[in-house]
Amino acid sequence: MAAAGLLLLGGCSSAEQESIKRLAQPVGVTDRTAGIHHLWMGAWLAAILVGILVWGLIGYCSIKFRRRHDDEVPVQTRYNLPIEILYTVAPLIMVLVLFYFTVTEQNKILPTASKTPDHVVTVVGQQWSWTFNYDKDPALDGHTTVYDVGTTALEPTLWLPIGKSVELKLRSPDVIHSFWVPAFLMKMDVIPGRDNHFSFTPTRLGTYDGHCAELCGTYHARMLFNVKIVSESDYANHLKALQRQGNIGPALGGSEVNQQNGLVNKVQDNGQ
Ligand SMILES: [Cu+2]
Helix, strand or coil: CHHHHHHHHCCCCCHHHHHHHHCCCCCCEEEEEHHHHHHHHHHHHHHHHCCCCCCCCHHHHHHHCCCCCCCCCCCCCCHHHHHHHHHHHHHHHHHHHHHHHHHHHHHHHHCCCCCCCEEEEEEEEEECCCEEEECCCCCCCCCCCEECCCCCCCEEEEEEEECCEEEEEEEEECCCEEEEEEHHHHHEEEECCEEEEECCCCCCCCCEEEEEECCCCCCCHHEEEEEECCCCCHHHHHHHHHHHCCCEEECCHHHHHCCCCHCCCCHHHHHC
């Protein structure tokens, strides 16, 4: 089986091989992702072991109790209490074990790194794009908030500096959205009236894609964005560029989306 596996891997590119080894999970890009990856691999391992056991039992039963020449019906066991208890308790144990590891991991991921993160970004999910407010960022002047914003036609980009702690505050002015960057290996709902937030430190340079993961209306599928993890100097330069462009916030209501760079939202164009 190992040889067959190797043969199968041999036919793939190195990127695909890496992906297969991670069981299709993207490479994590924050200081919180290693534990999530272990949880993912552990859950698969548990599922495979249970699968092998169940398939084994199915195979064993279908051979042992297959139809024979004598056509005799095997003993039919009904209302067997020990067996009933076994297949009630066994799944319960499985769920409890998975639940335990999930909650333990969640408790490690969610606490803020420190009381004063290096950068705070207020993420607004609005129908149907995103606004990223860099709150009074020390990389700028420490008291001006600037923002990036997108439209359904133009994906916005969230810029983050590598190696610095970041807190994302998630806000929605309309309906429930969900902030999902697959490379963060987690997502969190953006709920009107609720102050959801999470912290992390980006650990890998690059551009990663993001989505809204909660069906939020007609153009839900267009709520795409990018995350760019860059050097501290590139981050500071980007914030300065936003300031020069006049993207001075905070922009929390989602209405700024219609004024960005002279872009006018189609809905407004149509007078709707
Ligand atoms: Cu959405």
